[in-house]
Amino acid sequence: MKLNRKLVAALAGAAVAPVLVVVGPTGVASAHGYVNAPASRQAQCAQHVVSCGAIQWEPQSVEGPKGLRSCNGGLPQFAELNDNNKGWRATKVGSTVNFTWTFTARHRTSNYEYYVGGTKVADVNGNGQQPPATVTHSVNLGGHTGRQTVLAIWNIADTGNAFYACVDLEVG
Template identity: 40%
Template sequence: MAKSVFWSKMLTACIMMLLVGAGTMTFAASASAHGYIESPASRAYLCKQGVNTNCGQIQWEPQSVEGPGSFPQSGPPDGQLAGTGRFPELNVQTESRWQKVTIHGGENTFQWYLTAPHATKEWKYYITKKGWNPNKPLSRDELELFCYYPGDGKRPPNTVTHTCNVPTDRSGYHVILGVWEIADTGNAFYQAVDVNLVNNNLAAQKSTPQNTDAPIPSMINWLKSLWPGN
């Protein structure tokens, strides 16, 4: 009987230790989670909402896409820019894999929700170039910087908004990569936003003929008026 009680107590103690360990791990994971782009909704945030499916662990923590900073000189390797090395599901890149958010070229507001604000070095926004291949892993050479905000080493509020001019010289499916560089660590947070970019001016330019010959008849009549006998 004594042995039975002893092993019962040992089993209870082990279970308690496991529960405490699991709680500590959960707290550590939550404490290391920091921020995501909620508008326009990022790839990770749409996973949290269930709009993007089969996302893996990121659906529970869209704020945790953290990787090496100093992008693009450093940072995650090409092919891992959307999910870093922590969330490989986000790195899958095809034309049809992710839901797109429709935005228009020109002035747009990008809004981050920060679960744990950090002293900030800078905010950077990149977009895929004209003619990029949406069926290849996302790489640095397919991105160009279009918006930048300094952080000045300050700790931002939980909600941060930036007004950026999205390029108006391209349309269709593009990926915008938001990078939040941290001042007091060597890391950064990465958020890929899949957009259906609409630029109506491009369609208007293609469909409207250029009437370059319109002034010519008027010029001919003027020249005739100068000729004697006419």
Template identity: 40%
Template sequence: MRKSRKIILSLAGVGTLAVSASLAALAWGHGYTSDPPSRSALCADGTVTDCGAISYEPQSVEGPKGFPDAGPADGEICAGGHAEFAELDDPRGGNWPTTSVGSGAQTVSWTMTAQHSTATFDYYITKDGWDPTQPLTRDQLELTPFDSFDMGGSKPDHTMTHDITLPEKSGRHLILSVWNIADTANAFYSCVDVDFGGGTGGDPTEAEPTDGASEDPTDGTTTDPATGAECEAAAWDTGATYTAGDQVTYDGVAYRADWWTQGEEPGTTGEWGVWKELATC
């Protein structure tokens, strides 16, 4: 009886460790397509609301690799198979905001919050005539990547960029970007809504900068040419909660949060941390 009790307790401990490890992996996450903004990025920066948990961890859309033969189930692709990120699979009536693109050269950027030995980055696109009012399924995608980058096991930088070549398309489409990890069974999934020859669609949309402010195309921060708007941000508050895109000043430096954070001191989180240095004030 005593031996059986020890076995049961040991199994319970293993289960607890497994759950803890799973939650830790989900909480810290690792990367997402940020330019053009993926659905994860749009939720994190507040452009799209009512997104649930993904607003706080856009980097966490990690699911089984092997797409399209394996990976997340149809209808769960944009969320990487995570029920807690189901808002990413919701087509919202076909009204996700889009980024205007054209066929041909396009630069895509990823924001990484952890380094991983990488196999490939693969890019897929929807077929002509796909239905944006329905959750994404394999039969709506061209299942051969239109572009792919073999990393050979190397690790990406904090910001990873690819010069892709978009195929000839017209109207609204969805790009599925997949970051395949070399030394695990997982990949990271990002859905990017685009419009070939169209403007920004969907509701809500971001307001244009005003009062002479201009947007820096390299990182999306808004600066005022006369005063430097980053340095006008409020001082960092150790008890405040910040989400992706929030800006603060601290110890004479302006910072931007790349995802949800609370109590993490700017300037101490390192290159791969939540706070990105914007300017010396």
């Protein structure tokens, strides 16, 4: 009789374990985000403005270590984002531009950085806070005119990673 109780208990545990794994608590979601306005290169891929590979299905996934200065965040599967000859459309703007980030999963934020030609043109403090679903920053591009590529970076507060987006603009 004792053997049967142990067998029933073991079978019950084996039956319940997969259910607990499926409905139990999950870990913290990883952060994901990109600039969708003006349309970044990955947004152009997602909107099928430019023919692209895997990035068209996951424009929010250009995540790499902090400190990089590349459009693809160092990810070889998104290398085409670094290709300046791919036919990226440049949005016509004035000297001040509103960049809107869209977050599909949000993380506490250190800051947002904006670069033109390797020169930092803006640094916006994230105050270690979790952002809302969208965030817009007004950035003065200073004396930059003509066709420019802005590298926008979202630095995460609680990891060593950042998210990268390049935005092609016609400033004038």
